[in-house]
Amino acid sequence: MQAAPVPQATTGAPVLGLQNIRKEFGGVVAIEDFSLDVHAGEVVALVGDNGAGKSTLIKIICGVYPPTAGRILIDGSETRFSDPADSQARGIQVVFQDLALAERQPVYMNLFLGREAVTGPFRRLDRRRMIRESEELVRGMDVRIPSAKSTIRDLSGGQRQGVAIARATHWASKLVLMDEPTAALGVAETQKVEKIIGGLRERNLAVLIISHSLDQVFRLSDRICVLRRGVQIGIRRTHETTNNEIVSMITGLT
Amino acid sequence: MAAKLAAFKAVDPSRYIVYVGFILILIGFSIVLRDDGFLTTRNLLNIVQQTAPITVMAVGMVFVLTAGEIDLSIGPIVAVSALISAIVLRENFWFLGAFAGLLAGAAIGAMNGLLVAYMRLPSFLVTLATMGFLAGVARWLTDLKSVPITNDTFNGIFGAGTLFGVPSLVMWTIGIVFLGHFFYRDSRYGAHVHAIGDSPLSARAVGIKVDRVRFSVMVLSGACAGLAGLLYSGRLHGARYTLGETDLLTVIAAVIVGGTRLNGGVGTVVGALIGSLLMGLLNNGLILMGLSVSEQLMVRGVILLAAIALTLRETRT
Numbered sequence A: 001m002q003a004a005p006v007p008q009a010t011t012g013a014p015v016l017g018l019q020n021i022r023k024e025f026g027g028v029v030a031i032e033d034f035s036l037d038v039h040a041g042e043v044v045a046l047v048g049d050n051g052a053g054k055s056t057l058i059k060i061i062c063g064v065y066p067p068t069a070g071r072i073l074i075d076g077s078e079t080r081f082s083d084p085a086d087s088q089a090r091g092i093q094v095v096f097q098d099l100a101l102a103e104r105q106p107v108y109m110n111l112f113l114g115r116e117a118v119t120g121p122f123r124r125l126d127r128r129r130m131i132r133e134s135e136e137l138v139r140g141m142d143v144r145i146p147s148a149k150s151t152i153r154d155l156s157g158g159q160r161q162g163v164a165i166a167r168a169t170h171w172a173s174k175l176v177l178m179d180e181p182t183a184a185l186g187v188a189e190t191q192k193v194e195k196i197i198g199g200l201r202e203r204n205l206a207v208l209i210i211s212h213s214l215d216q217v218f219r220l221s222d223r224i225c226v227l228r229r230g231v232q233i234g235i236r237r238t239h240e241t242t243n244n245e246i247v248s249m250i251t252g253l254t
Numbered sequence B: 001m002a003a004k005l006a007a008f009k010a011v012d013p014s015r016y017i018v019y020v021g022f023i024l025i026l027i028g029f030s031i032v033l034r035d036d037g038f039l040t041t042r043n044l045l046n047i048v049q050q051t052a053p054i055t056v057m058a059v060g061m062v063f064v065l066t067a068g069e070i071d072l073s074i075g076p077i078v079a080v081s082a083l084i085s086a087i088v089l090r091e092n093f094w095f096l097g098a099f100a101g102l103l104a105g106a107a108i109g110a111m112n113g114l115l116v117a118y119m120r121l122p123s124f125l126v127t128l129a130t131m132g133f134l135a136g137v138a139r140w141l142t143d144l145k146s147v148p149i150t151n152d153t154f155n156g157i158f159g160a161g162t163l164f165g166v167p168s169l170v171m172w173t174i175g176i177v178f179l180g181h182f183f184y185r186d187s188r189y190g191a192h193v194h195a196i197g198d199s200p201l202s203a204r205a206v207g208i209k210v211d212r213v214r215f216s217v218m219v220l221s222g223a224c225a226g227l228a229g230l231l232y233s234g235r236l237h238g239a240r241y242t243l244g245e246t247d248l249l250t251v252i253a254a255v256i257v258g259g260t261r262l263n264g265g266v267g268t269v270v271g272a273l274i275g276s277l278l279m280g281l282l283n284n285g286l287i288l289m290g291l292s293v294s295e296q297l298m299v300r301g302v303i304l305l306a307a308i309a310l311t312l313r314e315t316r317t
């Protein structure tokens, strides 16, 4: 397939480089030949209908699945994450569509899972500190949660999403991947998350966000990348394209 | 009404039922058996001592269940470890015998762990198979013969000895529960055990080495069963293939009644201690009441069912 000329941001090696990514699930092609660069301080939106392969792509980037073919470059050097732990260690954080929270654990444990704070010679868990910092974090998100000690299972869908977003944005130092982060959120909460994504851009992080809301995509992104049934249809600069163009790219109808 | 319900839910009954049950049974037996020496320090200490192996295994089982696994092989691990240490003790000093027994338990646990964590087989089936295999090993090791232990130091440390006036089996109970509670509640390791049993996917997504933690809980459980084997053989001055034979049910009942969930992610070590003391209390009280063995079994079964029903009913929300 001949790729359309791809507009790219101009400076430095991209934080994330995807080159000719292909993914098959037992012979079924989920992603065909996908290439994309995401730069520091840039928000790129990934759009496409259900089953287009968006979540699969994010899972490939963070090391949940290996790609069948193609190269992944982080800061310009080729990388192969065999585990999400590896991508975390490189400053990459993900908000998964299926959320990936430990449901029977409290909010603060989820926020600090894998990076628990400890204190004293016996390295005791510093619950008080984790609770305090969690409360600050959650307050900063404007997601109202009964308490940082609440069990995830007792939270609403939106509150859970808030926790997942708080975790990812707190720990990321390079790249944040978000799979429909506001799908379960109310109006005010969505606005807040969008503001937070703006804040990530100001922190000079790279953001790849999946969303089905084109309004949101146009509000947030610098560039928009369209997938249709695993095929990369094209990439557009947000301020140079229109809602109609993106819709026809997604659906394949003109 | 709704507020009342919410308040009721906030006080998770499975957390406290074991304490209430413990106290009720204690009071009940104290009244019924007031003339049979039930409520004497000696009898109560005796219960703690008799329960020590169960408590030690229960602590290991709390970790295993919380991690979302199960270990059905602890019974025969007790027998094999006890026999191995008894054999080694024939010609060696106490430490070597104890070490061999513990090592045997940990090694069997490691075998379970390899199959569960790295071969990715379900622990229920793996340890069911190990249980059968080890029951055979325990019979074959000494050809069904029991092995006496004449090493007084060993029998003191793991049996009838005392430290600062406290019986050593009570010391072991306190020590293991204390350590277990610390690692379960207050260490990063404990947090990871909770996480992998709650949601292995999310644990993996935040960088926890799920396989390694899974492996470690199986080793821990094996080592605890090994220690339980030492505690039995120290108290009885010998080992026999029947040791631990009927303990699996008691241990799991103690742990579940104590407030640990069968499906992972939630549990308590202190609850498991109370749970196993409850089992010991029942055992002791029913014997003092003069019930025949068959009557004891039936009463214990019914009480267990009641306790489990009360504890687990809340799980479904």
Ligand SMILES: Nc1ncnc2c1ncn2[C@@H]1O[C@H](COP(=O)(O)OP(=O)(O)OP(=O)(O)O)[C@@H](O)[C@H]1O
Binding pocket: A025, A030, A048, A049, A050, A051, A052, A053, A054, A055, A056, A057, A097
């Ligand atoms: N683990 C898997 N095994 C087999 N097929 C898979 C697997 N994961 C995804 N697929 C398939 O790959 C395709 C893309 O799925 P993916 O989840 O990436 O879609 P998506 O673009 O995120 O859709 P949605 O908008 O509904 O979230 C689908 O056809 C799906 O059935």
Ligand SMILES: [Mg+2]
Binding pocket: A054, A055, A056, A097, A179
């Ligand atoms: Mg998806």
